[in-house]
Amino acid sequence: MTIRAVIFDIGNVLIEWQPERFYDRAIGQDRRKAMFAQVDLHGMNDRVDLGQGFRDIIYDTAETYPEWRAEIRMWHDHWLELARPAIDQSVRLQRALRAKGTPVHALTNFGIESFELAKGHFDFLAEFDRAFVSGHMGVIKPDEAIYEMVEADLGLSGEALLFADDRDANIEMARARGWNAHLFEHPQGWADRLVAEGLLTVEEAR
Known part of the structure; x- marks a missing residue:
C-alpha cells in the first residue's frame, strides 16, 4: 500500500x-x-x-x-x-515533505504546557498537519492505545503510515500495529529512508 x-x-x-x-x-x-x-x-x-x-x-x-x-x-x-537544539536536517525533511503535499504529523510523548512552551520557541512544531500529543491523549508511547487513536483519527491503517522514532520500544509497537517504522539514529538515515520510499528525491532530502 x-x-x-x-x-x-x-x-x-x-x-x-x-x-x-x-x-x-x-x-x-x-x-x-x-x-x-x-x-x-x-x-x-x-x-x-x-x-x-x-x-x-x-x-x-x-x-x-x-x-x-x-x-x-x-x-x-x-x-x-x-530541550534543545533543533535537529536542523530533520526540520528540513519535515518541510520538504509538506512542500510536496505529503501529510506530516507528529506523535510525541509531551506534556500539555511543555508542548505549548516548545511551540513558542520552535516554529516548526506548529507546522504539522496534525500533532498527536500524549498529554492531550492521556496515554504515552509505547502503549498500543496511542497508535490505535492515531489510526482512528486519520482514518488510515498502519501500512499507509511511515513513522520515525528514536526508541526501540516505540518502533516495535508501531510495527506490531502494521506501521512502516524507522528507528531514528541520525537525520541522514531518516533522509535515506524517505528517499528509498520515494517520498523525496536525494536533492530534496539534503
Missing part, C-alpha cells in the same frame, strides 16, 4: 532531548549521576507527558527530595535548555 502520511516523533528526532547533558553543565557530572540515581526524573516526566500539571508534578517531586529541590525544579524552570 502507498504511504499516505509521515509521522515524526519530536524528542531526539526534531529536537535534541538530553536532560543529563543539561545537568552535567549545570551541576557537574558527579552530582547529576547522584541525583538521577536517587530520583526517577524520567518517571516524573512521564507523568507530565500523561497530561498531569507541568509545574505541579516537578515542584511536588522537588519537595519529596529536599536535598535536590533546586536541581529538580530546574527541569521546569530551565526546560527550554533541556
Whole structure:
C-alpha cells in the first residue's frame, strides 16, 4: 500500500532531548549521576507527558527530595535548555515533505504546557498537519492505545503510515500495529529512508 502520511516523533528526532547533558553543565557530572540515581526524573516526566500539571508534578517531586529541590525544579524552570537544539536536517525533511503535499504529523510523548512552551520557541512544531500529543491523549508511547487513536483519527491503517522514532520500544509497537517504522539514529538515515520510499528525491532530502 502507498504511504499516505509521515509521522515524526519530536524528542531526539526534531529536537535534541538530553536532560543529563543539561545537568552535567549545570551541576557537574558527579552530582547529576547522584541525583538521577536517587530520583526517577524520567518517571516524573512521564507523568507530565500523561497530561498531569507541568509545574505541579516537578515542584511536588522537588519537595519529596529536599536535598535536590533546586536541581529538580530546574527541569521546569530551565526546560527550554533541556530541550534543545533543533535537529536542523530533520526540520528540513519535515518541510520538504509538506512542500510536496505529503501529510506530516507528529506523535510525541509531551506534556500539555511543555508542548505549548516548545511551540513558542520552535516554529516548526506548529507546522504539522496534525500533532498527536500524549498529554492531550492521556496515554504515552509505547502503549498500543496511542497508535490505535492515531489510526482512528486519520482514518488510515498502519501500512499507509511511515513513522520515525528514536526508541526501540516505540518502533516495535508501531510495527506490531502494521506501521512502516524507522528507528531514528541520525537525520541522514531518516533522509535515506524517505528517499528509498520515494517520498523525496536525494536533492530534496539534503
